[in-house]
Amino acid sequence: MAWGMHEPSRFGEFFPDGDYVGREEALREYYNQMSEEEKKLRGMVKRFSLTGFSKKYTRDFGPMTDAECPNEFLTVKSYRSLGSLLNTSNRLLAVDQGFKDILEELEPGVHQFWPIEIRMPRNKTYPSTYYGLRIGQFLDAFNPDHSKDECYNISGYENYRGVAPIKKAITGLAVSKDAVVNAHLWREKKLTQPDIFLSNELQQRAREAGLRLPKHFQMKEV
Structure with missing residues (x-):
């Protein structure tokens, strides 16, 4: 059942109602270290996007890194x-x-x-x-x-x-x-x-x- x-x-x-402290800053730093392949997977080749990172919360993109875990x-x-x-x-x-x-x-x-x-x-x-x-x-x-x-x-x-x-x-x-x-x-x-x-x-x-x-x-x- x-x-x-x-x-x-x-x-x-x-x-x-609230938000994660320092999340965006940590993700922006991580974005600068990502490979082009990973950016493409997240739809972030041209620019940083919080939505692009959030996809990993709900899709089968593999485990999250420490930087992605607020x-x-x-x-x-x-x-x-x-x-x-x-x-x-x-x-x-x-x-x-x-x-x-x-x-x-x-x-x-x-x-x-x-x-x-x-x-x-x-x-x-x-x-x-x-x-x-x-x-x-x-x-x-x-x-x-x-x-x-x-x-x-x-x-x-x-x-x-x-x-x-x-x-x-x-x-x-x-x-x-x-x-x-x-x-x-x-x-x-x-x-x-x-x-x-x-x-x-x-x-x-x-x-x-x-x-x-x-x-x-x-x-x-x-």
Whole structure:
């Protein structure tokens, strides 16, 4: 059983308003050291682009370098409570210690983590430990033939996009059971919105541990 999740798009406990301290400066310095081949892959041959770097957060471009892993997130306002999986600026994900521990137990060495400190106004630091997360698994599991036509659009050659309303769309989409049988957290190669996919075991383990995740809904497996 698979679950689909849209990355949160409204500021709140799963999408804190803020940005990474020193990220752009570090990336500009790294850009000057990149090969022309890497710049071409990111679409940055002519000029530096934050969007070009952000593609690595959501696409199968390989592990991130130290320069691409920001470690200090400064929020615009103070938060009393944040979720266990966060969307932050430029679609970079962050997870708390509990979610990281479960994921590393289920899929050791598959995903990339690094420490992130969440700082708030008045020099306050959010008390829980968080880690940046780059999902390291990209699958071609979406099955349009067994999905409801009204739940997705074709956004390019063999590329698909779920449509609103979110719950109706996700529950009407299907993935291949054989393709996801050993996967616990992944992104799809040809389907966006939902953006993040979880196995039933990961979802249950997170729920049993009392972790709070953004809204997610069951998909069909065929």
